[in-house]
Amino acid sequence: MKKAYWAGAVLILAFFGLGLTTFSKSMTPYVTFEEAKESGRTVQVMGALEKGSSRYDTESKTLFFTLVDEKTKVSLPVAYQGVKPANFEDAISIVAIGRMKGGSFASDKLLVKCPSKYQGEETEKAYGSASAGKS
């Protein structure tokens, strides 16, 4: 019976090893636009969509747009290959995962933060809530 537990322990250790090596390989750190431009690996960046900068090219099936860092005002052109997210134009911030490829950030995954997610909070801001209602 002891052998079974040993086998189990070895199995767990083996998976832990596999998990850790895969883990470090598949890491996609959050970086600033400047860092993204210098680094050649897969990273993720977050920024606001520059109004009117998005353009869908039907030939290459690519969505081109520009992200702007809200704090530093640095901008980053992004080429996204894939489905244009439903709430793209109204996004308050966009996370793009990918890497730099010849001057623009080639991304294959977007996370779109839409205002609806903040619904509860926004409603209370707009109409006043218990905490805001004291004044």
Next chain:
Amino acid sequence: MEGLTLRLGFAPGSLAIWAALISGLASMGVYVYALRLAPKTPLVPSFDAQRNTAYDRAIGFARRLYYAFAFFIVLASCLLMRLLLSHDFRVSYVTSYSGLDLPFRYLFSTFWAGQEGSFLLWVLMGSLIGLVVLRTAKEQEPPVMTVYLASFLGIVGILAKQSPFRYLAQVPADGQGLNPLLQDPWMVIHPPVMFAGFASLSVPFAFAMAALWAKRWDGWVVRAMPWALFSFLTLGTAILMGGYWAYKTLGWGGYWAWDPVENTSLVPWLATAALVHGMFLQKARAKHRKINIILALLAFCCILYGTFLTRSGVLADFSVHSFVDLGITGWLVGIIVFFLVGGLGLLAYRWKEIPKEPTLDEKTGAEIQEPFLSRSVLFILSVTLFCASGLVILLGTSAPILTRIFGKASQVATSFYNVTHAPIAILMGLLIALVPFLSWRGETASAVMRKALLAFTAGVLGAGVAFVAGVRGPRDLLLIFSAAFGLAASLETLVLFVKRKAFASAGGYLAHAGVGVMLVGILISGAYERKAQITLLRGQPQQVGSQTFTFTRTVFVSEDGAVKKAEELDTARLSDRRAKQAMEVEVKGATGKVWKAYPKIYVNERTRQMMANPDLRSTPLMDLYLAPQAYDPGSPARTEGSVVTLARGESKSVHGTNVTFLGFSSDPTQMQAADPRIVVFGQVKIGEEEVQSRVTVVLPSDPNAEPQMISPVIPTASGKASVRLRNINPQGGTAELEILGLDPKGDFKAATPENFSVDITTKPLISLVWGGFYVLMGGAFLALLKRSAETRRAVMA
């Protein structure tokens, strides 16, 4: 004072939550008291109202307090539902998540669209499940119900602090509406099932903690096993529904994205699977006592940890459906730490008292010799495998938190999960394959090989068929082999059970057969999908593979599924008012059969967001999946220059020439003319030349008519370029200018045809994912029936 009134909000609701909190606490207290009154006889009796001892009276009182707890939770839920159905926009929650435009079924589902409502749903499910638990826990009722209540009171506390009944200071006329992606029949039933599963995991946890408390090392497993199976069944069903919803609605083409919200429901499910197998081992061989208690504790804590990950806002930058912080993070962390430290502490306290697994046979008294190749080993390995899978997923999901400790917050790519789960899946198939051929007493290797030969051959055959069909690579072929091996072994055993008419005991093997089918489906539909990104010009057929696709027209699909033209929509019908624009695509197969697909692209009127829903056609061998990307209505040929919007003094480069807007001036004398008009001049500098553009607004004599705007194209002196003042914005002081003649390609724009871009994906054998899952759930259901019957018969100390 006003702040307090708003916070209390709809008073009956908030008071019901407080009343539930108080009666729940009181019920817990009386149950603890009852435990002290329990007769010190070897056989602790179940509650018996007729016997009427002090012990029975205490339990009777505790039960009545529990009924009050459940009543107040149900009352609070009914009140919230009533507020939502009657559109009471005084309430913050109602305004935030519902609106006047929703049909009944979606209005109903706004109950759990937000955080507070989903917490209330969780507690509601828990309070209803508790009504069954207190009747079936029998001799273990007092400690079990104490822990069970404790597991929910923390959440009731959160609801008391962050009440769903809060008022707004001003009452809006309409709410914010429900997220359009959630307006789907699957999303009406998925959350209640999911929360029933979450709530039910409190039951094995309560039994495990009660076991430590009352030193009932094996009895708890008998009573808790049906509940573990119930959790496995409900959580599994909910996960399946969520996956199917994602596949059918979201349009990225898959059913599982390894998103934190998905993962945090999967990990408790895996922990429950481990627990079910561990409990089986304990019942059969009196083994695994400590580990089962740990598993029950971990499964419950995984739910809490998942709630923390997704509800506290720590993952807000990493997940699509993560929530923002409502100020409850501290509470959630407190609750997790309380149960984890409390549970592990109690376990450590009792550790030495928990009996070791028996080494002597009960009947003969001889030493138990269990060779390595025995059924116990398979069970232990299966539990290990579930734990390994759960740990890896937990590690990946927690990556943003773990990496933040060491530096930059990072996320793992989804490949992490796929790479780590390939060996897990292969081993899972092999364990399933071996289990019918190994007995508890153990087996020699040659005997196992002889017995397993038929199933093994089927496995090799399966891999061979897959190879012929185009499956390549050692990982894929090995996975197919092990899944087919497992499926064949399970089917072989099921045939034996059917022959013996032992249907009731077939649950486990049926579930295993389902897993084998599912593994094949997951691999083939994922790794061997074919995707083509095409743009269809209206009316022009295009061939992809053996099929021809033609975009024929745009239509509207009303909510009841009817396809209509725009003019056929009846605004008196809600279903038609909620109709969505769809693209009709005719799909002609190799056999000449025509099928019409209706992928949708439409603008949600409330949020003005572009939405897209795929359409799919399922056949047993293949799904054809059409995910809309973009729709362009096309435009006629026209002459159009470059449009720039400039503030006074601002300049911009247009095709290499600087264009500066110098300022406005106007001609007031024109207002006095017979037909009064406003004339505004805009001074523009193009390159080195200055030119005066103008716009004339003719005010009509009829005050209701629209004023007419005239903006002529005015060339510069050299005639190289010209400018048109298209619009002015007096508030911002900006001018919208159209500049012609600077584009080296000319200002003439050719007509663009109406077109529709769509991703066409074929997903082979995805039906096996759903089919295998149904079989797995069917097996789990059979096992649940069998174990419930056992529990009813059981009489124990």
